[in-house]
Amino acid sequence: MTGRDIYEVWAPAFDEWSPWVKPVLFAEIDGSAATPSAPLPSSGLRCSVGARRDTALVVDLPGPQSLMAGFELAKDGYRLVPLYNTTSGRRQRVPPEKCVLTDVGIIVQMLATPLPEYVRNAIVGDNPPAFLLDSRRLQGDRKPGPGLYDNRWMVFPQDFPSARFLRSRGITQAIVIQETLAPAEDLTHVLLRWKEGGIGVYLQDADEASALQLAELRRPSRFRWALYRTLALLGLRRNSAGGFGAVVPIPGESGGFGHAHGFG
Numbered sequence: 001m002t003g004r005d006i007y008e009v010w011a012p013a014f015d016e017w018s019p020w021v022k023p024v025l026f027a028e029i030d031g032s033a034a035t036p037s038a039p040l041p042s043s044g045l046r047c048s049v050g051a052r053r054d055t056a057l058v059v060d061l062p063g064p065q066s067l068m069a070g071f072e073l074a075k076d077g078y079r080l081v082p083l084y085n086t087t088s089g090r091r092q093r094v095p096p097e098k099c100v101l102t103d104v105g106i107i108v109q110m111l112a113t114p115l116p117e118y119v120r121n122a123i124v125g126d127n128p129p130a131f132l133l134d135s136r137r138l139q140g141d142r143k144p145g146p147g148l149y150d151n152r153w154m155v156f157p158q159d160f161p162s163a164r165f166l167r168s169r170g171i172t173q174a175i176v177i178q179e180t181l182a183p184a185e186d187l188t189h190v191l192l193r194w195k196e197g198g199i200g201v202y203l204q205d206a207d208e209a210s211a212l213q214l215a216e217l218r219r220p221s222r223f224r225w226a227l228y229r230t231l232a233l234l235g236l237r238r239n240s241a242g243g244f245g246a247v248v249p250i251p252g253e254s255g256g257f258g259h260a261h262g263f264g
Contacts, residue, residue: 003029006112010082010123016169017129020161022085024243025104029112045069045206049175051076056171056199057130060178060187061206063103066132067110069177069206074119078130082111083159086137087245089149094247099149100140107134128171131160135178138186144248150237151245154186156229163197173200181205181213186232188220 001009007026011018045068049057057078059066070080088104089096096102115123137153144150166174174194176183181203183191191201201215222228237246 001029001112003027003112009115009120010080010111012124015079015123017079017081017161020081020083020129020131020159022083022159022243024087024239025082025084025108025111028088028090028108045072045177049073049076049177049204051078052173053128054170054172056128056166056174058133058174058176058187058191059130060133060135060176060184062136062179063101063134064106064110066134067107070130070132071116071119073130074116074122077122077125077127079122079125079127080119081129081131083131083133083155085155085159085243086134086151086153087239087243089151089245089247092149092247094149098147099151100142100144101134101136101151102141104134104151129161133187135184138184146248146250148248149245150248152236153244154232154236155190156186156232157190157193160190160194163194163199166194166199167197171199173202175202175204175212176215177204177206179206183215183217185220188217189223189228191215192217192219192223 003026006029007021007023010026011021049055057073059069059073061069067082074080084107086101086104088108089099090105090108096105133155140152142148144152174191176187176191183203195201195217201217202212203215204212222231236244237248239245
């Protein structure tokens with residue numbers, strides 16, 4: 001299957017959550033991607049949220065761990081929505097050890113692997129969404145520097161459905177599953193908008209079977225500023241065809257721009 005074919009499995013045209021599935025990593029699949037060569041991480045998911053028709057999930061865990069956790073949650077009937085909006089450097093032939101986020105390629109391979117039937121069924125059924133994020137998206141695994149592929153990325157409110165859309169689909173609350181109980185600042189911009197729009201926001205520690213905690217969201221800097229997106233992108237490297245990722249130029253050399261990653 002081509003990357004486009006696999007993307008259409010994850011984002012069928014008729015599904016109401018498909019517009020939010022990010023196509024960037026699927027565009028890196030060329031038919032040669034196989035079963036991940038490295039051992040897959042544990043999902044680290046020891047909590048249980050159960051099947052809740054009125055609940056959207058945001059799974060904010062490190063790298064491939066978030067996708068593994070998503071597979072576990074799909075067993076409860078959640079429709080997985082990958083929001084990984086970055087690139088692996090594969091098209092530029094950059095090895096993982098030269099990337100700021102080193103395991104994006106593993107996520108690409110996992111997305112290319114045939115889906116279990118229960119995940120497919122959750123996608124095509126009338127099920128609540130589980131939005132999948134990489135919690136290391138902004139800090140990376142190493143400090144960016146000349147010659148490295150800087151594929152750090154961030155999320156914006158536009159990357160998620162609005163509170164009004166969620167409520168129109170019967171969603172009245174959102175649970176954020178993460179390793180800490182302090183949402184990242186970029187995600188807080190999303191969650192606070194949801195809360196203002198009538199969506200209850202709760203936090204769940206992925207590593208503990210503890211009770212949900214009502215999210216106490218502090219107003220982040222530049223909240224609802226017209227120029228927030230422009231200012232937030234400073235220091236990150238956009239890919240020329242969408243998403244994030246480009247080589248940090250070496251002083252005295254030209255370059256640093258990403259190559260096309262869209263479906264042509």
